[in-house]
Amino acid sequence: MNSFAFQNPTKIIFGQGTVRQLGKEAAAYGNKALLVYGGGSIKKTGLYDQVLSQLKEHGIEAFELAGIEPNPRLSTVHKGIDICRKNGIGFVLAVGGGSVLDASKAIALGVPYEGDVWDFYEHKATAKDALPLGTVLTLSATGSEMNSASVITNWEQNRKLGYLSVHAFPRFSILDPTLTYTVPKDQTAYGAVDMMTHVFEQYFNHTPDTPLQERLCESILKTIVENAKLAQEKPDDYAARANLMLCGTYALNGGMISVGMDQDWASHDIEHELSAIYDIAHGAGLSIVYPNWMKYVYRERIERFVQFAVRVWDIDPSGKSDEDVALEGIQATRDFFRSLGAPSTLAEVGIGEDRIEEMAAKAVGFGPLGHFKKLEQADVAAIYRLSL
Template identity: 70%
Template sequence: MNNFDFQNPTRILFGEGTLAKLGQEAAAYGSKVLLMYGGGSIKRTGLYDNVTAQLRERGIEVFEVGGVEPNPRLSTVRKAIEISRANGVQFILAVGGGSAIDAAKAVAIGVPYEGDVWDFFVQKAQAKSALPLGTVLTLSATGTEMNGNTVITNWEENLKKGYGSLHAYPKFSILDPTLTYTVPADQTMNGTVDMMTHVFEQYFSLTPDTPLQERMCESVLQTVIENAESALANPEDYVARANLMLCGTYALNGGFISVGMRGDWASHGIEHEVSGIYDIPHGTGLAIIYPNWMKYVYRERIERFAQYAVRVWKVNPDGKTDEEVALAGIQATRDFFTRIGAPSKLSEVGVGDEKIDVMAAEAVRFGPIGSFKKLNKDDVAEIYRMSL
């Protein structure tokens, strides 16, 4: 196990009815708020009216940027920064899923920065401060409600890049599972894949002597598997929705389940290049790419993949080699993704081989990626080809 320094400053208000606490929480951070949200579902469900009423009851002036894209655009972030600066906004509030929250984080760190916010994403600058940020989560997926990560797409350059900073952690996040009842099946699928792959990125590690962390990762994966299909079959199953919501938060909140372990994260970088060009949902891309990354790298530490197969998927190891067990676990992963409605090939979502070299080159723009197995351009290109 490696040494570690773990800090997570986000306050979580979890459970049915916690939305009622929003006005009180927001009022602690100022009298002018920028509200950011996605395509408008919060207006159809009445959530928008609830949120704005609570804010105005507290005397908070509300400015808005709606229509945040599923792969949030740099142009939207820049627009929101301009609005915030022009109106003296003191607090950012994101209502929605990972896209709305990621965009709001970029705005929060971008407002006090004198340069262009894209500088953070291309490693030209580091955030030194941020406006305070709060979130109301409506989609269980990314864990962005309790971490400092943000991913933004520069559509003009077809680049999708992530950035992380302690300054970007939300001050508070409201997690009411009933707000996810209206999430469509495809988004529930994408969220399920996303949270599982977040755990994978930490679990498939070369760091030795981490039994507690491994079992925490395995328990999150098992809980997701046990609840995802129930949520898809009955969208208003509170128990399933609550368990998925908590799993999404635990899967990626600054390293809680993997402190002392070195994660990999190559697959996320590989997928970002696909969705940065083709604008497919992040979870969909990961569902296609991650099992192929597994097949490409599993021999680097075959015993970890065998352990995963036995503990998570209950593969019977009797009479089998570690390789056979490991491959059975990888296949079980692929089968589960298919069972919850995820595609298995890039060709199914309109992605061909014409941009493989471009995507592979950009994925390793700053050098080889991954730690479980270091991947160069040729490795990444091969994983893309395996995914076609």
């Protein structure tokens, strides 16, 4: 196990009806808030009215930035920064899923910065401050409600880049599982894929002597497998939605399940190039890429893939070679994603091979990807081709 330091300052407020605590929490950060949300589903569900009522009750004036894209655009982030600066806004409130939360983090980081917030994502500058951020989560997926990461798309450059800053942790996040009842089947699927791959990125490593962390990862994976289909079949199943929501939060919150372990993240970088160019859902891209990354790298530490197959997918290793067991586990992963309705090939989302080399070159623009197996441009291109 590696040495580590772990700290997470986000306050999690979990359970049915917790939106009623929003106003009290937000009031600690001033009397002007930028309310950030997506395509308007929060208005259809009544959440929008609840949020405005809470803010008004506690004397907070709300300014709005609607229309955050599924792959949030830098141009939209710029709009939010301008609204905050022109109106002296000191608090950002994100109401939505991971895309809304990511855009809100970028806005919060960008307001006190004199340059372009994109500098952070291109590693040209380091954030020194940010506006305080609160969130109300409506989609179980990214873990953005309890981590310091955000991913933004520069559509003009076809670049999708992530940035981590200690200043981007939400001050509080309200997690009410009932707010996810209206999430459709496909988004439930993509959320489950996203949170599972977050765990995979931490689980597949070469760090020795980490039995606790490995079992934490495995328990989250099994809980997602047990609850994702239930949530699809019965959207208002509180237990299923609550378990998925907590899994998403625990899967990626700065290291709670993986302290002391190396991490990979190559597959996320590979997928980012797909959604930066083709604007596909992040979870859809991961459901295509990740099983093929597995197939490309599993021999680097086959015993971890055997353990994964046995512990997560309950595959009986009796009389089988390690190779066969590992491959069964990879196939079980692919089959589960398919069973949720997520795609397994690039062809299914209308992507061919014409821009593979371009995407592979961009993916390694900051250097080789990953830790489990260092991937150069040729490796990334090979994974794209396995995904066709």
